[in-house]
Amino acid sequence: MNQHIHCIVSDCHYWDHGNMCRANEILVSTDSFANKRPDRVDATMAKQLAPDTAGTCMSTCCKTYVPAGSNQINADGVKRMT
Template sequence: MTQQHIHCTVDNCHYWAQGNKCVANEILVASDQLGADQPDRIDATTAQNLNPTPVNTCMSTCCKSFVAGNSPNTNVDGIKKQ
């Protein structure tokens, strides 16, 4: 399988790395509505249990894997840095 490269410009995220790279081993991209409705523990590790959340534009999506870089709860979602 080809390795994917996820690019992210949110430099205050725990998973952000030099060159605008996301170094999370998993991410969950969802609709803004799902992101707003679900607690932080609902993330990539639980994605297989979620219903699809179709949207009409990229402006209606969010990366649910965000964790603030200075957060003491960097393991709240079970995702790890690569």
């Protein structure tokens, strides 16, 4: 599958020019799920996670987000593509 993830969150470690996400995988979750889980619960664990429901786009988020330059860029096990 040739997938492109477009994103405008420019302070994310995985963000790149042209509003492209360079993460090799991401986890989109509900806000309530993300608020209760540590950073290590992310895309690399996706197959083990129970599906959830959001009801509105405002209740979803990218759990893979990590601030650029932070010391947490390896916490979730996701790799940045070149």
